[in-house]
Amino acid sequence: MRQFQYKVENLNTFTKDISKLSQWCEGIVSSNIVFQIFTETIDEEEINNIVDIITNKFPYAKYMGCSTNGNICQGNFAGSKTCVICTIYEYQSTKIDILECSLTQENIKDVTDSIIDAVNERPWVKAIELLLTIRGVSMSDFCDNLSELRDGVAVFGGGAFAPDINSLDACVFSSSGTYSNHGIVYALIGGDDFFVDTMHITGWKPLGRNLLVTKAKNSILYELDHKPSYDVYYKYLNIGNDENFFTNTLEFPFFYEHNGLNILRAPTSSNPDGSLNMTADMDENVYARMAYGDPWTILDNVKKKAQRINTFNPEVIRVFSCAARRTFWGDKEVGKETLPFQAIASTSGFYTSGEFLRTDKSVNQHNVTLVVAALKEGESYNYNEFDFEVEDDIFSGKVSMINRLATFIEAATEELEEANKKLELAAISDGLTKLLNRKEIQHRITHSIKKLNDDYDGNVSLIMMDIDDFKKVNDTYGHKEGDIVLIELSNMLRDVAEHEATCGMAGRWGGEEFMLLLNDCNKDEATRIAEVIRQRFKDMNFEKSGSHTISLGVTEAIAGEDPDTTCIRVDSALYDAKHAGKDKVIVV
Numbered sequence: 001m002r003q004f005q006y007k008v009e010n011l012n013t014f015t016k017d018i019s020k021l022s023q024w025c026e027g028i029v030s031s032n033i034v035f036q037i038f039t040e041t042i043d044e045e046e047i048n049n050i051v052d053i054i055t056n057k058f059p060y061a062k063y064m065g066c067s068t069n070g071n072i073c074q075g076n077f078a079g080s081k082t083c084v085i086c087t088i089y090e091y092q093s094t095k096i097d098i099l100e101c102s103l104t105q106e107n108i109k110d111v112t113d114s115i116i117d118a119v120n121e122r123p124w125v126k127a128i129e130l131l132l133t134i135r136g137v138s139m140s141d142f143c144d145n146l147s148e149l150r151d152g153v154a155v156f157g158g159g160a161f162a163p164d165i166n167s168l169d170a171c172v173f174s175s176s177g178t179y180s181n182h183g184i185v186y187a188l189i190g191g192d193d194f195f196v197d198t199m200h201i202t203g204w205k206p207l208g209r210n211l212l213v214t215k216a217k218n219s220i221l222y223e224l225d226h227k228p229s230y231d232v233y234y235k236y237l238n239i240g241n242d243e244n245f246f247t248n249t250l251e252f253p254f255f256y257e258h259n260g261l262n263i264l265r266a267p268t269s270s271n272p273d274g275s276l277n278m279t280a281d282m283d284e285n286v287y288a289r290m291a292y293g294d295p296w297t298i299l300d301n302v303k304k305k306a307q308r309i310n311t312f313n314p315e316v317i318r319v320f321s322c323a324a325r326r327t328f329w330g331d332k333e334v335g336k337e338t339l340p341f342q343a344i345a346s347t348s349g350f351y352t353s354g355e356f357l358r359t360d361k362s363v364n365q366h367n368v369t370l371v372v373a374a375l376k377e378g379e380s381y382n383y384n385e386f387d388f389e390v391e392d393d394i395f396s397g398k399v400s401m402i403n404r405l406a407t408f409i410e411a412a413t414e415e416l417e418e419a420n421k422k423l424e425l426a427a428i429s430d431g432l433t434k435l436l437n438r439k440e441i442q443h444r445i446t447h448s449i450k451k452l453n454d455d456y457d458g459n460v461s462l463i464m465m466d467i468d469d470f471k472k473v474n475d476t477y478g479h480k481e482g483d484i485v486l487i488e489l490s491n492m493l494r495d496v497a498e499h500e501a502t503c504g505m506a507g508r509w510g511g512e513e514f515m516l517l518l519n520d521c522n523k524d525e526a527t528r529i530a531e532v533i534r535q536r537f538k539d540m541n542f543e544k545s546g547s548h549t550i551s552l553g554v555t556e557a558i559a560g561e562d563p564d565t566t567c568i569r570v571d572s573a574l575y576d577a578k579h580a581g582k583d584k585v586i587v588v
Helices: 011-024 044-057 108-120 140-146 230-237 245-249 295-312 323-329 397-428 438-453 470-477 479-499 523-539 563-579
Strands: 002-008 033-039 062-067 071-073 082-088 095-102 125-132 154-159 172-174 183-190 194-201 204-217 220-224 254-258 261-265 267-270 276-278 287-293 316-322 346-352 355-359 362-366 370-377 460-467 503-510 513-519 550-556 585-587
Touching: 002 011, 002 071, 002 346, 011 044, 033 044, 033 071, 033 346, 044 062, 044 082, 062 095, 062 125, 062 183, 071 082, 082 346, 095 108, 095 172, 108 125, 108 140, 108 183, 125 194, 125 370, 140 362, 154 194, 154 316, 154 346, 154 370, 172 183, 183 194, 194 295, 194 355, 204 254, 230 245, 245 267, 261 362, 295 370, 316 323, 316 355, 323 346, 355 370, 438 460, 438 503, 438 513, 438 563, 460 470, 460 479, 460 523, 460 563, 470 479, 479 503, 479 513, 479 523, 513 523, 523 550, 523 585, 550 563, 563 585
Parallel strands: 033 062, 125 154, 316 346, 550 585
Antiparallel strands: 002 082, 033 082, 062 172, 071 346, 095 183, 125 183, 154 355, 194 370, 204 220, 204 287, 220 276, 254 261, 254 287, 267 276, 316 370, 355 362, 460 513, 460 550, 503 513
């Protein structure tokens, strides 16, 4: 496999370059020559001028291309409006088919079904390279449907874009179709001697606290923590709900887990009601955090992934990098994260509106991510071992400032979250025993019994207990000794709830009274646990006050009854245990 890369500065020079290439390719089967055209224009006439030059010299070669937000040539930001990449597959066993069709929100299933059918008709396919227009379209169904592809077929690619990142315009085109503003072009590549390895790189790190997705439908994210989603960007970043929203939020996507991966999701626009339009769906009741780019983490990830790719020993590397990464780095430094791959093999690609990659069986749409596909023909086991030079010591301008501010915010957030956890724990805990307080254990009893009343297939039991003659301990040995007895009993109850019960929770009901809530536990099992508590407490020996006893009442909640009725019944059982001589377990 060989590759030739051209920056198209003017049509005359490009014509000469293509003429020389055609002479070099004389004798090569034209079906094994594929051109990729990445261009920062959506002007159909300009694109056709490039295509005409190629097809004039290579009338039977295949080509595919799209509009971009910038191009990558020889592993670096090209700076040229158009780049043309010619890949020559040298093995006769390698096969390439390029297909094109329209793509809209309404025909996604038809499109994915046709892709799957095309792959099934070609058992030799090992990889699918995608170029597609995605702005204004939710791609979740597209990804979910393509996950049904047979095992072993890699999927990678990028969404077409425009030079103006606020524009919804984009286009794709190919030798098997035509210029389209709403379409998908995909290459099916494979054969016995073709091999591919894929991966993705983020380097963006979570920032701030967790936010719960409380309302979302399809690709619209309505609420975070029951508030309009846009409020997060206004509150923390002072970003206005205006025509510049997309530009201003591009570098601050949401970070959350999807299909077992840490995925970044960027909004494309904000609506008047404060909801956000996303390029892919986000599930409800999942946590998300805002994220920021950390240059040192990015380059460390690049170095590790480059070392992995180097062992694969590829001949060609394709990169699909989100336009947000170009915005983050700036044109002068964005090459820092792609140039290391050029040291391994000929590297090219473009800056996208979204990146696609199949990991395991799942096809995922990424945002603010660098997707890398390494290709080669023929097995090769030897590779050059060398340490990749990654410039990571000095960063200029906003990159350095963003990193330092984010580090400060992250440290402050961690301190605040820790303080909030302590406050939350204090609000539900008894100060002396550290068990659940009366309000919290009562709340959990109510929740469990209501769940039982909602046809929950299980049992709920309660054990209520009171230390016998505890007043004598305080009167004789002082409240300090009484506190020691309460604390040791609480420690024992905590241990019993953890090790003797399937799902137990212990709380201080008041004074020397305690309650144990046992979910998934019937009356017989609760009685056994109560006897364990009674005997273990009786066996305790305190240095000043000696040993003590405890009385316990046990009951099982009855489906349909009010939680207060269950609590009154267990309290009555405890009362009976007291009046039956104490140091007893009474079951009702």
